[in-house]
Amino acid sequence: MRQSTLFGRTLREAPAEAQTPGHRLMLRAAIARPLAAGFYTWLPLGFRVAKKVERIIREEQDRIGAQEMEMPVLTPAEPWKQTGRWEALEPITFRTKDHNGREFMVSYTHEEFVHLHAMQEIQSYRQMPAIVYHFQSKGRDETRARAGLLRVREFVMKDAYSFDVDQAGLEKSYAAEHRAYARTFERMGLDAISVESDTGAMGGDVAHEFQVLNEAGEDRIAICTNCDYKANLEKATRKIAAKASADGASPATPISTPGATTIDDLERTLRLPASAFLKTLLLRSKDGVVAIVLPGDRAANEPKLRKLLDVANLEFANDADFATVGGVAGFVGPIGLRNARVLVDVSVETRPYVAGANKKDTHLRDVVPGRDFSGERVDVHDVREGDACPRCGGKLEIKRGIEVGNIFAYGTYYAKKMNATFEAEDGTRKPFVGGSYGIGIGRAVQTIIETHHDDRGILWPPSVAPFDVHLIALPVTEPEVRTTAEKVVAELETTGLEVLYDDRDESAGVKFADADLIGIPLRMTVSKRNLKEGKVEIKGRSSADLELVPLSEGLARVRAIVAAWPR
RNA sequence: CGGGGUGUAGCGCAGUUGGCAGCGCGCAGCGUUCGGGACGCUGAGGCCGAGAGUUCAAGUCUCUCCACCCCGACCA
Numbered sequence: 001m002r003q004s005t006l007f008g009r010t011l012r013e014a015p016a017e018a019q020t021p022g023h024r025l026m027l028r029a030a031i032a033r034p035l036a037a038g039f040y041t042w043l044p045l046g047f048r049v050a051k052k053v054e055r056i057i058r059e060e061q062d063r064i065g066a067q068e069m070e071m072p073v074l075t076p077a078e079p080w081k082q083t084g085r086w087e088a089l090e091p092i093t094f095r096t097k098d099h100n101g102r103e104f105m106v107s108y109t110h111e112e113f114v115h116l117h118a119m120q121e122i123q124s125y126r127q128m129p130a131i132v133y134h135f136q137s138k139g140r141d142e143t144r145a146r147a148g149l150l151r152v153r154e155f156v157m158k159d160a161y162s163f164d165v166d167q168a169g170l171e172k173s174y175a176a177e178h179r180a181y182a183r184t185f186e187r188m189g190l191d192a193i194s195v196e197s198d199t200g201a202m203g204g205d206v207a208h209e210f211q212v213l214n215e216a217g218e219d220r221i222a223i224c225t226n227c228d229y230k231a232n233l234e235k236a237t238r239k240i241a242a243k244a245s246a247d248g249a250s251p252a253t254p255i256s257t258p259g260a261t262t263i264d265d266l267e268r269t270l271r272l273p274a275s276a277f278l279k280t281l282l283l284r285s286k287d288g289v290v291a292i293v294l295p296g297d298r299a300a301n302e303p304k305l306r307k308l309l310d311v312a313n314l315e316f317a318n319d320a321d322f323a324t325v326g327g328v329a330g331f332v333g334p335i336g337l338r339n340a341r342v343l344v345d346v347s348v349e350t351r352p353y354v355a356g357a358n359k360k361d362t363h364l365r366d367v368v369p370g371r372d373f374s375g376e377r378v379d380v381h382d383v384r385e386g387d388a389c390p391r392c393g394g395k396l397e398i399k400r401g402i403e404v405g406n407i408f409a410y411g412t413y414y415a416k417k418m419n420a421t422f423e424a425e426d427g428t429r430k431p432f433v434g435g436s437y438g439i440g441i442g443r444a445v446q447t448i449i450e451t452h453h454d455d456r457g458i459l460w461p462p463s464v465a466p467f468d469v470h471l472i473a474l475p476v477t478e479p480e481v482r483t484t485a486e487k488v489v490a491e492l493e494t495t496g497l498e499v500l501y502d503d504r505d506e507s508a509g510v511k512f513a514d515a516d517l518i519g520i521p522l523r524m525t526v527s528k529r530n531l532k533e534g535k536v537e538i539k540g541r542s543s544a545d546l547e548l549v550p551l552s553e554g555l556a557r558v559r560a561i562v563a564a565w566p567r
Numbered sequence: 568c569g570g571g572g573u574g575u576a577g578c579g580c581a582g583u584u585g586g587c588a589g590c591g592c593g594c595a596g597c598g599u600u601c602g603g604g605a606c607g608c609u610g611a612g613g614c615c616g617a618g619a620g621u622u623c624a625a626g627u628c629u630c631u632c633c634a635c636c637c638c639g640a641c642c643a
Contacts, residue, residue: 012592012604013579017636037635085643091568092642109643143568143641151642159643207643302640406643438643475601509603516603527602537602 003502008043020216022450023148038145038153048466057158060184064176066131077103079112083417094139106139114161115420125165133160149446160437170433174409177437189461195230207408211401216450221401222383226394234303238387249352250366258361261330263296278355280332282317285309289321289340298347298381331356334373342375402447409435458519459542462565467500470520472511474527485526
């Protein structure tokens with residue numbers, strides 16, 4: 001490929017909107033360009049990387065016996081309505097109608113449709129286990145696209161779906177995908193860790209996310225510094241040490257706290273730490289008001305709450321709700337609430353606290369949970385840095401991560417709703433037991449950049465680099481240089497190597513700077529200077545060392561280097 | 568969806584009390600250079616995000632809308 005004809009130019013400066021290092025380099029190196037918020041075009045360089053990422057994924061899926069197919073982007077409404085997702089996904093999907101008014105959705109994922117196909121193609125238990133997958137565009141009308149390719153509104157995902165006869169089968173398929181994912185990410189140079197994740201509102205038992213720890217990530221991961229416990233903060237828990245009981249505590253007593261409506265106010269007024277207080281949140285659920293009791297120094301975890309309350313969105317109680325339960329805004333406490341389901345976080349210890357009195361400008365001191373009020377014990381708090389690991393008691397640390405893949409065992413959730421069954425060994429009809437397994441291609445590509453760059457540009461892992469060799473002719477106007485360079489390019493290409501040939505009439509500085517920016521792993525320079533000695537220069541992108549080799553040995557040397565690369 | 572910010576040439580930006588729309592990079596032509604983003608000369612490139620208003624006069628003031636970015640919310 002001649003660089004003079006390459007569609008896509010490098011940028012000396014990144015557009016102002018690009019914030020993360022990967023986003024900036026992705027734009028500067030002409031990997032992709034935005035078309036609208038959250039919609040990107042792959043330029044030729046980026047497209048080559050995306051195809052290599054896909055190739056690795058394909059090889060690893062094929063290795064575990066998954067079969068590639070392809071389902072459409074636009075999907076009919078009916079199956080979505082059958083599973084209830086037509087409505088549930090309404091806010092975050094793109095929809096359209098055909099000329100007859102039939103409704104379609106730009107697919108969000110393909111569980112519904114792969115089940116339709118499974119019903120048609122799999123009649124008997126003898127045909128399972130089966131895993132199918134495809135690479136297909138997904139549409140998600142995210143309210144906030146961000147950080148270039150990391151969160152977009154249309155993207156290609158590899159989604160695989162397993163079908164098994166029972167839970168044991170599903171576990172095997174799940175484990176096979178888990179192993180395939182580990183190999184897949186390793187091959188593309190991503191140091192992905194598998195973390196436990198929330199299964200979401202769709203039920204299911206087990207889910208893992210593959211996270212690459214990086215500051216550009218939007219997920220927060222709790223990681224044990226002692227054992228191998230790793231969990232998304234949406235799900236992470238902690239070990240809570242048993243505390244001494246509150247024997248001998250005084251009875252609860254009202255104290256005057258005029259205007260102190262927040263934990264901050266109380267800390268100042270009463271000169272006590274946040275942990276000395278109880279905070280009580282009033283939320284709405286389908287069945288009425290729910291009171292959440294937490295220690296004053298602990299934040300509620302919204303995903304945990306949503307799952308617990310089985311609601312899509314958390315809603316705070318309104319004025320009417322306050323009246324119904326007898327709460328007073330700013331002075332809510334667990335004692336004396338009426339008509340409210342009371343949930344007490346497991347972080348709340350059995351010891352005296354200061355809590356709201358449900359009376360204006362008043363709190364109660366020496367409120368002892370269990371003695372003065374009771375409620376269902378739940379885990380709805382945010383785990384934080386330094387908390388104890390739920391498995392081993394070691395220290396947890398919190399890191400940001402980019403979710404590059406997700407595997408999810410949903411069991412019979414879809415099959416039951418869609419009545420997707422097969423004939424089992426005992427002659428009865430049974431629902432398919434399934435899982436789904438996704439990897440976002442664009443996100444993976446940018447994550448590779450986020451984690452493989454220096455201050456000059458990208459350092460592609462060879463397995464996904466857009467080209468193997470960047471050949472630079474200096475100066476290209478010199479006939480001997482040009483002739484030699486083109487001969488070398490032809491020879492390299494004949495041996496199957498992919499070469500980007502910089503045949504532009506540019507200064508050495510421009511060419512080297514572009515080569516560093518684009519980040520092809522091997523750079524070969526054919527120059528007037530070195531040609532006088534009959535030599536060519538070879539340099540690895542990630543190394544500072546130059547190698548001068550005789551022209552006649554250049555080809556063999558490059559082939560040897562490339563042969564040693566992990567693929 | 569809440570809060571904040573930005574829209575002026577392909578990219579980065581300046582534009583004062585309202586008075587000729589600019590700079591750097593990039594781009595084109597010619598010449599000089601030629602191993603780390605070279606230099607000179609000449610030149611092209613603008614509905615100043617859109618609409619309405621105020622004014623003799625609007626990039627600049629007012630209103631409405633749109634787009635994009637950041638934080639949060641949301642997110643198989």
